[in-house]
Amino acid sequence: MFKKEYFKNPYTILFLMILTAYIFSVVCRFYWIFWASQFNEYFFNDQLMITSNDGYAFAEGARDMIAGFHQPNDLSYYDAPLSTLTYWIYKFSPFSFESVILYMSVFLSSLITIPLVLIANEYKSPLAGFIAALLASIANSYYNRTMAGYYDTDMLVIVLPLFILFFMIRLNLRKDLLSLILLPFFVMVYLWWYPSSYTLNVALIGFFLLYTLVFHKKETIFYIGVILMLITLSNIAWFYQSAIVVLLFCFYVFKNEYFKLKFLIVLGMITLIFLILSGGIDPILYQLKFYIFRTDESSSLTQGFVYFNVNQTIQEVESIDLSVFMKRISSSEIVFFVSIIGFIWLIMKHKSIILTLPMLFLGFLALKGGLRFTIYAVPILALGFGFLIYFLREINLKKYNLKAVNIIVILFVFLSLIPAFFHIYIYRAPTVFSQNEASLLNKLKSIAGREDYVVTWWDYGYPIRYYSDVKTLVDGGKHLGKDNFFPSFVLSKDQRSAANMARLSVEYTEKSFYAPSNSLLRKDILQAMMRDYNESNVDLFLDSLSRSDFKIDTPKTRDIYIYMPARMSFIFSTIASFSLINLDTGKFNQPFVFSAAYPLSNDNGEIILSNGVSLSDDFRSLKFDNDVSADIHTFIELNSIQQDDYKMIPINENGQYYLFYIKNSSIPYIQFILMDKTMFNSAFVQMFFLGNYDKNLFDLVINTQDAKVFKLKI
Structure with a gap:
């Protein structure tokens, strides 16, 4: 003692x-x-x-x-x-x-x-x-x-x-x-x-x-x-x-x-x-x-x-x-x-x-x-x-x-x-990924090779590399505007544009590691693409990616996977911002809408959402927090994202917005998603929520309620 x-x-x-x-x-x-x-x-x-x-x-x-x-x-x-x-x-x-x-x-x-x-x-x-x-x-x-x-x-x-x-x-x-x-x-x-x-x-x-x-x-x-x-x-x-x-x-x-x-x-x-x-x-x-x-x-x-x-x-x-x-x-x-x-x-x-x-x-x-x-x-x-x-x-x-x-x-x-x-x-912070998400990525590890790429948003770059042992375009340390442009483009544009850009961005990224430090390929991959494809106008080059006759001359060196998690719904509006801008001015070409929300109350025939939007209880119209009214184009009722079980109900062909109602959502605090036509046609919405993917461009290799993984076929 x-x-x-x-x-x-x-x-x-x-x-x-x-x-x-x-x-x-x-x-x-x-x-x-x-x-x-x-x-x-x-x-x-x-x-x-x-x-x-x-x-x-x-x-x-x-x-x-x-x-x-x-x-x-x-x-x-x-x-x-x-x-x-x-x-x-x-x-x-x-x-x-x-x-x-x-x-x-x-x-x-x-x-x-x-x-x-x-x-x-x-x-x-x-x-x-x-x-x-x-x-x-x-x-x-x-x-x-x-x-x-x-x-x-x-x-x-x-x-x-x-x-x-x-x-x-x-x-x-x-x-x-x-x-x-x-x-x-x-x-x-x-x-x-x-x-x-x-x-x-x-x-x-x-x-x-x-x-x-x-x-x-x-x-x-x-x-x-x-x-x-x-x-x-x-x-x-x-x-x-x-x-x-x-x-x-x-x-x-x-x-x-x-x-x-x-x-x-x-x-x-x-x-x-x-x-x-x-x-x-x-x-x-x-x-x-x-x-x-x-x-x-x-x-x-x-x-x-x-x-x-x-x-x-x-x-x-x-x-x-x-x-x-x-x-x-x-x-x-x-x-x-x-x-x-x-x-x-x-x-x-x-x-x-x-x-x-x-x-x-x-x-x-x-x-x-x-x-x-x-x-x-x-x-x-x-x-x-x-x-x-x-x-x-x-x-x-x-x-x-x-x-x-x-x-x-x-x-x-x-x-x-x-x-x-x-x-x-x-302060009860959750883990970065859930057990289901980690298990999904661990499964991807047995499908993809170490030299293969997974294209997704930078938030998920580090965990994906840890669980799946693959490569990524962006991560928590590599996400400048010029880096984030490519995964944003892949996720927020149409599927053919997404497929072409996924292949180009991965192959050019790999080539950039071996290019001289002062070369255009190291400074700006997009400009290097335009140079190699003989295009001086960036808008024309990006638009050409959506054409079925666009030919990729760059040799294919590895497989590419696209990771689309349900949790990305929270930040998809921010993600889209990186590619839906005018690259000459840095300004948005046009406003776009993608807003996830949950209901707060039902008052006088209106459903008040957490994003400040008021919905009519028949889902035909909506009103923003500044009292501006708008009509719904289509109401989509999702019973199961994993099973592609949903109903599309046309409301008003002149309406500007699409309204998703998600039943039994695995995404906390999301039951409604409001979006415009640009977002509705994006690869993320079509492929993840609706299971509507081009079989000539993609294979669905992992399908769960928490995330979907697609393999690029081109």
């Missing part, structure tokens, strides 16, 4: 605080496991599936690493950091692969508790860090992106910069060599783990330099710290970086007398010049263009076509309102305001906490750049919350009984955590 004196040791207390906060974070994340385990549709291979779409990219990479190979140009995340870490954990643990990817985020993301407690300990206030760790570990945005099943790099994307900040603060306060040598290596690990962290690392290093110039301008150890960190940003191999850092560190330790101000300035300038020449500022420019100026790289790559800007369709990069912003960071508005007050007080008390401002500012960028950034502000404001509670506790200890004060503190902290507990309870 432990002796009482052990618990008086500050290191023991520090360890117990870290351990308690860590276990608290892990236990909270197990609630989703408990909840999801009730539903069989969330299981595959006797384990719960993951909840993050992008996670399947790393799962595919880890799977390929275990197999020891992957196909050329299959876009596999082979050797990616998360894939590599997963590979080693799987290799040296007794757990199944599915269990490893399910639980990794639970145990790794909870490591956030360690640097928070350690940072507070540097200020002789470990209790403040303990309170901060409790809040930060389960705050809304951090929990959402690190919960059980959220298999993605986010599990360490906040932990690692917090360790960088810890060693920066420790170096500032102690001026010790241990912090000096570990600081650049944590920057290096962070860059390896999450290459997009380059901008944040530059900001942290720049702020550290600015802080040094203001408060420690005569102390050389801080300048050498900046130089060592800058070396890790250079575009050279990690072992060269490590060697240079270690050699320079040793030189500083044993020959400190050489490190005068002039020498450091020269050394710093040489490092900075090398950094710029190696393309060091390119990642910063890209982040600014995409998230702040909202420009799409595909627009700059092509001189003629204006594609649909993909970042306009991603919720994570949309601006958010203030209330959502505060709740995502601190779980409630009240705790957010308390945290702001505490952080201001913390800066006044310990000026070195200013070094955390780059992370805080990046979190506040969410108000402009999108909700995904709020995660960065979570631990910083949590420190403010923890220190304010600690400060108030210390004040009241002078007036009141220790036990009474501690009880009040515990009660207040618990009440502050209740919004986070409630969020965990209600």
